[in-house]
Amino acid sequence: MSHASPSSPKVSGMRYHVLLTVLGLIMTLPFVWMVLTGLKPLAEVANESWLPSEFQWGNFAEVFSVIPFFQFYWNSLFVASWVTFLQVVTSAMAAYAFSRLQWPGRDKVFLLYLSTLMLPGLVVIITNYQIMIHLGLVDTFIGLILPSAFSAFGTFLLRQFMLTIPTSLDEAAEIDGASKWRIFLDVILPLSRPGIIALTIFTFVGNYQSFFWPLVMMRHQDHYTLPVGLLFFDSEVGQSTHLLMAAVTMSVLPMIILFVFLQKFLISGIQLGGVKG
Amino acid sequence: MSASPTGKTRGRLATAMVFLGPSLLGFLAFTIVPLGLSFILAFSNWDVRQHNMFKGERIEFVGWENFERLLTHPAFYQYLGNTLFFMMGIPVAIVGSLVAALLLTRDLPGRQALRRIHLIAAGGLVVALGVLSLTGFAPSGMTLLIVLLFGSILVAGVLGRSTVYRTLFYAPHFTAGVATFLLWKKMYNPQTGPINTALAPVVSTIESIFQWLPPAAGTVLATILLGLGLAVMGLFHRRLGQAWRDAEVGRGGLWALTMLAFVPVLLGWQWMGGSWMAPFWVVGSMLTLGWWVLRALREKPFRTVSAGQGFMPLVLPLTGAITGALICIGLAIVAAKLPAMAASGDLTPPNWLADYHWAKPAIMIMAFWAAVGSNNMILYIAGLTNIPRELYEAAEIDGANWWNRFWHVTWPQLAPVTFFIVVMSVIGGLQGGFEMARAMTQGGPAGSTTTLSYFVYIEGFESGRLGYASAVVWVLFAMVMTMTLLNFKFGNRNVND
Structure with missing residues (x-):
């Protein structure tokens, strides 16, 4: 697997963990926004904070009644x-x-x-x-x-x-x-x-x-x-x-x-x- | 006696048909027959508004009329241009997949690194708290959320190694469809979307910087960006010259690539309009192109290659260079306008999908997100693990060093995988863009995101011009076939040896 692994993988390997975590976080962010916005009241959608003031689990139930x-x-x-x-x-x-x-x-x-x-x-x-x-x-x-x-x-x-x-x-x-x-x-x-x-x-x-x-x-x-x-x-x-x-x-x-x-x-x-x- | 072998053959055929029958019937009914019909349709004037149960005009064969009308229709060239523009994202996405695969095949430290994780987590917490206290604890929820996500991915990554990251990278591709396109549509919303909400403070910082800087700063920045674009194209020109000198590319390939290298020159000229940047860009491009190509042509290489040789292997770096150059041009144009916009105070984040110029980049950014961790990444991971260690x-x-090992071992060893990925991406790219256009932009604004496949949908299912739509489909099909044949004829130089 490690074709190009450096001489001391344990030390520099951590760098790759951090790098991969940052990249993985970027890939995940749209999904995070998706879930959190699905839990917001309508008035808070445009807020700078992604977190709802209170979690409106009722949104999920409401979807079934609207369509x-x-x-x-x-x-x-x-x-x-x-x-x-x-x-x-x-x-x-x-x-x-x-x-x-x-x-x-x-x-x-x-x-x-x-x-x-x-x-x-x-x-x-x-x-x-x-x-x-x-x-x-x-x-x-x-x-x-x-x-x-x-x-x-x-x-x-x-x-x-x-x-x-x-x-x-x-x-x-x-x-x-x-x-x-x-x-x-x-x-x-x-x-x-x-x-x-x-x-x-x-x-x-x-x-x-x-x-x-x-x-x-x-x-x-x-x-x-x-x-x-x-x-x-x-x-x-x-x-x-x-x-x-x-x-x-x-x-x-x-x-x-x-x-x-x-x-x-x-x-x-x-x-x-x-x-x- | 002589009947027995034929009887045996017939028996074998009968057995085979029992197994093959269901599949073959469906294959004939829904692939082969429609294929033939669609070819015939392309030469007819079938229009559901003229030929339906209420209005039974005769369907007539009109020869090449549909094709003539298509090829003289200016919108067709706009849509073809859009399709090709979107396809310039392909090399960027492939490079992204390769980088992801390279990172994922590293030997990552596992559990034994957990103590180090504690350190990093503590450090992250300190930084986060620092940021929090600086910003007066206002957006505290958001910061904590990001820190929490970062920490949990890191810990999960250490425990589960590359599988965890691979899952995160692959998820956007696996779920890509109308649902995620609608998600991005909402994220791109200029008023309520998170992207512009996040960009707003950045943009206002840029605005105040440019209000403070002298007006010439925009010109300087634009010049630097154009210079960067020239450097990117120059790198490719140099590569082209080298390829000619080292007999990697034949005469026909050289000319075709040189012609294609003019695409950013012309596009740049068109985009810059009458600005001072246009002559700067065109003359600069000519100089780098002329310098490297003429230099290479002066040397008489030992030539054994056929004319078309080496075209396809260089198309990937070429499209990459064009994409890079166009990004630089776009940013330069924005930079040149910045001082005036900052002075009048109407500097705002882009309108993304609602803006003629930003709609295409917006879709390409989303497509990049969905394409980095795609099947291509999985194929590259498999390819990388199959490279014999002895070579390294x-x-x-x-x-x-690392760079040399990559260019002389990894890249050539991955050539078959890259070839397969390029062939499939080109086929997919030529017929792509329908779902995004339908779900996000309706092909607009002003047709700027209408690709050929969306054009087929409009003509065939909204306007009901079936004959015309079939003609578009066959032109598209012909392009797919041509690209595939070109790929197979000139692309697999490294694949078979």
């Missing part, structure tokens, strides 16, 4: 969960076909998948929206979920992971008479667990944050996901900075908690998708 |  915040929350969790589930299942199965099965045309189809990784999402979003109009799926959750249920990136990521699993394991299972389906379920899937967890977090967070597609797809306020709902909140009662910050806090906090607990998987996933790519 | 030991024996 259907609970509904937004639920919609986001509902959509993100379904997308994640479907995308992980389809990607894992496709990755198995690309990494373990021999079939004609496999490498060509995989190349087609790979080449779309560079494709800007914008290229297909206009036509996808027209397709949704023709299918009558605008403003429905099915229309929101369906296009994201498949992912070239997820397939690529899991294929990379499955290639690191020794083939002797599934050969042994094959000799024992296991079917391809058994091998997939009992050998490959359990061994790909770290990759699958990483993909799950990526997909879930990506969809929890997703903005463009829900923004154009959803018409009824009851169907808004969190990002669209927050935007709506800002345009409706943008002057109530304290309530908006309470809402923003509640939408950011779950992600921070998620990251703190699952960062081990996430980081190995980033390195897998990145360095090997 | 060998360099140390040769007496290389």
Whole structure:
């Protein structure tokens, strides 16, 4: 780790602790302001001091009565969960076909998948929206979920992971008479667990944050996901900075908690998708 | 007998399709088919206001008309310029990620350093109390809050080592989205936001300093800043000259880079308008450029490189230099105006998102906050830990100092990671900016934060000109492909060896 460590790390190492703390503090300050402003009375928002004169925990409850915040929350969790589930299942199965099965045309189809990784999402979003109009799926959750249920990136990521699993394991299972389906379920899937967890977090967070597609797809306020709902909140009662910050806090906090607990998987996933790519 | 192998192949294909089927169906339905349709659309006049269930005019193919209209539309060039301007933040963000990764991979002292922590915490407390007593205990809550946060991060950092700091750096990236954009929008609020509240005393101090200084002080400061900008560009010009002499860069690469090095010259000229600074800046830039490039051209290097060689590796330092120079120019322009503003007493903190000139920098500052601790930092950390220690030991024996070790060991060893990061950042940057524009500025003021992706959104989903919007998308796509191909053709000089 310490490639350039100086001769006496214990003495000068403290300097780096202080430096990193200062940098970490700067990165954290916006979040601190966010939480504290969410606890202020409206009149104190513009104050020089970030601290409220009294902590108004009621702001957080008020958010739920001003806008259907609970509904937004639920919609986001509902959509993100379904997308994640479907995308992980389809990607894992496709990755198995690309990494373990021999079939004609496999490498060509995989190349087609790979080449779309560079494709800007914008290229297909206009036509996808027209397709949704023709299918009558605008403003429905099915229309929101369906296009994201498949992912070239997820397939690529899991294929990379499955290639690191020794083939002797599934050969042994094959000799024992296991079917391809058994091998997939009992050998490959359990061994790909770290990759699958990483993909799950990526997909879930990506969809929890997703903005463009829900923004154009959803018409009824009851169907808004969190990002669209927050935007709506800002345009409706943008002057109530304290309530908006309470809402923003509640939408950011779950992600921070998620990251703190699952960062081990996430980081190995980033390195897998990145360095090997 | 002959049927059996084909039957086997067919069986294999059937098994594969059971696994691949769901993914492939979705892939065809929501990627390949829309891709083809969108290409066809780009040549049509489909407009939802003309072609809908009430008004069924025929959709016609109009050939290249959409593209012609786009390329002759002045706003397109403004939006393209905005997009490229935002992309100049990329090298700064990459350097930030690298610095963060370098700091995080240091061997930080752990628990055994706790006693030292007590000392530092006590020192911090003394300083804080000193500040408090000086300011009459007025903003005591704030000071205590900062000291408390500082202390807890430091203690947590000592106990948890780099993981703690990594988490803090990564959090802005992980949570980046509409929520944090709205957070920054409120922080940038000129009247009620904390940024201008904090800047107000700083600005009034500057104001009183300039009221006290002679008026010429602004000119002197502007000259110094312009000189700094010239030095930054000059460093790049020198690097360019060296690269030519050492046959790192081919003829085509040299000319392309020289042309690009004119961007800050022209932008600076435009920004400075009729001020005295404009000729100073342009002539100065010409002199440094001419000096280094002509000097290099005079020497006849031993040349084995192809024309385009070396372009991409130098684009990163070039964009970094341009960004640095533009920051200097911007500050110089502000500095030149300071005495007059201070005299009339209307020196105020910027209006950030509501100001034509400050909106872009405001968004870039926020984007920097979100990008330093991004996936790029994680990739750099992995890259740094994979560098063999022997390389550093060998360099140390040769007496290389920290700087030399960085340039001759670390940087070349990280080349594959940097290459990947640059490719992905360029692809992301060209199609970026939509969410920020939609959540923070609506693309304004006066279109100054409208990027190409926001333009697509306006045309495709607000104006309903689907044909035109598709044409914009395909122009964008073509740019992404060109940049990616350029990257792959000229960028991976260090990657494969």
